[in-house]
Amino acid sequence: MSDARLDVRKTYKLLINGAYPRSESGRSYEVTSAKGAFLANVAQGSRKDVRDAVSAARAAQAKWWNATAYNRGQVIYRLAEMAESRRDELAEHVALAEGVNVRTSQKKVSASIDRIVWYAGWTDKVAQVLGGTNPVAGPFFNFSIPVPSGVVGVVGVQESLEGFVDAIMAPLCVGNTVVALASETRPTPAVLLGEMTSASDFPAGVLNIVTGLTSELAPVLAAHEDVDGLDICGVTRDAADELAVLGAGSIKRVFRPRENETDSSLRRLRAFVETSTVWHTIGQ
């Protein structure tokens, strides 16, 4: 008999409203490494889980937006700090999920963390870059500010961490709350990142992550009337077409990839903000 220590394995659960429930359905599904080895029984979220996550995101949105931009930046930066301190664990999971060697996965994690820092710096600059005052022909002070669309659904980013970070951070940093469906086959890095938000002062409900089958959950998110925006960069063209049509039912803002686009990050920042323009009379 070997007396090597048996490791304590983790249960991979959902992140809804700051808590880590199993799926209300009680279901789980088996996730393997890229090489086919058993990794975990991950919670298989249900339609109800998605709806609960949307409710949580809606309830958290005003608080997140009414926090100062400086504060949102601090919270997001704190997430980068947490990720940095657990970078080896993240790298291990990225390596397993994507079947790359540890050096490559370390690079991916570094890039992901740096990306979080980049977004942390955007929170209090977006209004100056995308907003401004408008010189109307009359006695009015007129200004435009970018305000969040509201609740943004992020669907099935296949790339396990870097793509996921872009997809969730862009809407979060401009004041939206997010319901993200993690990659169906490579969910564990996203789940880890979700766990780190609890140590980063993210208010409950700001980021919600549901694991499960994309084909089952994505249509629920896309058709949900209380979701304002939809990022469907992570699914195939055909699946994205279907989700985009569902999203049209409640006039959602839909963000899709474009061909030959090298960096979509600014387009992403603009995708889930609305320009709100205020006119105020000037007089004595």
Next chain:
Amino acid sequence: MSDRQLANSQLGSLEYDPAPESAAIAKLKPSYGLFIDGEFSDAASHGQFATINPANEETLSMVAQANAVDVDRAVVSARHAYDKVWSKTTGAQRSKYLFRIARLIQERSRELAVVETLDNGKPIRESRDVDIPLAAAHFFYYAGWADKLDHAGFGPNPKPLGVAGQIIPWNFPLLMAAWKLAPALAAGNTCVLKPAETTPLSALVLAEILQQAELPLGVVNIVTGDGSTGAALVDHPDVDKIAFTGSTEVGRMIQQRTAASHKHLTLELGGKGANIVFDDAPIDEMIEGIIDGIFFNQGHVCCAGSRLLVQESVADEVLRRLVRRVEQLRVGDPLDKNTDVGAINSAAQLLRIRELTAFGESEGATRYTSSCELPQKGYWFAPTVFADVAQSHRIAREEIFGPVLSVLTFRTPEEAVAKANNTNYGLACGIWSEKGSRTLWVAERLRAGVIWANTYNRFDPTSPFGGMRESGFGREGGRHGLEAYLNV
């Protein structure tokens, strides 16, 4: 002065002599063709329809009915112009064409104002002082952007989208054409414009202006027709961009039909704007602002302040004054320079207004309708205010798009914000208060693309306009308006 004193004073009994503008100034032709590739031509089917004056139901002119064949011809023309001419025209040259167009609109402004009033039914005071000057101003504004796109904040050398299909409504016909064409052309796109079925004439006069400006052939094509014409444009495979202004119902359909295509889309849809009145608001200005907010353009305004939210402590006073003011509105001949409220644009719209206001009464709201005398012929609806409206009433939820105001009350700023946001729309809101800090607090919390504080229904080419939520997406006006026509 009490109401009775006012009524008995000379002020209350002032009579106005008629001051009509001459309809002949419109110089309308008996019929108009489609404007494709720089010239007017018949529709492939030779089909025509009458466009009428809604104030007297008389036919103004016959207009071509474009079908899918005609739309295809227009798109081919726009594509050719894009490939061969417009994409090779420098920003500075595009700029000068737009400046020319702006000047030509100013030169022909009196004619355009009369055309607009005849075809739409809106008071000449509004078409003369709002629609036409703003249309010219939009061309002036975007003219200046055409050679400065590198500095518009979308990165260096932003590219146009290609051929833009633009579908506009009947409430501000020329102004909506300007809102669509000016930024599209400045950004380097070519256009196929589809005016509304009931108000095609000012766009066709604009086509003459484009000829006078010597805009290269095919850069702008104008196809008149009904909903099927618009649908053909939306479905055309060689259109790169659809810009639509109209109802949420149609906008939803367009988004569904284009969602799985390469087409870019911006939508400017319906609204149910809340006009929020706090107890410290200056009452005279506020009453005028409420009136302007809902009765401007017969209430045919997507951003109309159709839900009045009044703080309870002043609700009785505000309602009393409102009803009195509504009684003084001059309803009638749109060509009369003293007219405040003109004709409803169409029989169909009048029917919808009647249906929804009938619900207002049957659901328990209290109705005040102006006792003004309405003309015998034409489509007319007397200005109406509903009090005792609940949030669940249809007249508080659905866009009436007519001269009908629903009055609700609130006690606290939090309640005002909650009620204002209790809608699927998110286009515009008004706030009336002398307290700046409260105004900004409320503005921050309203889910609306445009917020007017101590004013309402103001428009300017430099000011972005557009909605949130089911009022659509994308902005028209300002630097933001360029984004809708650039591949950024």
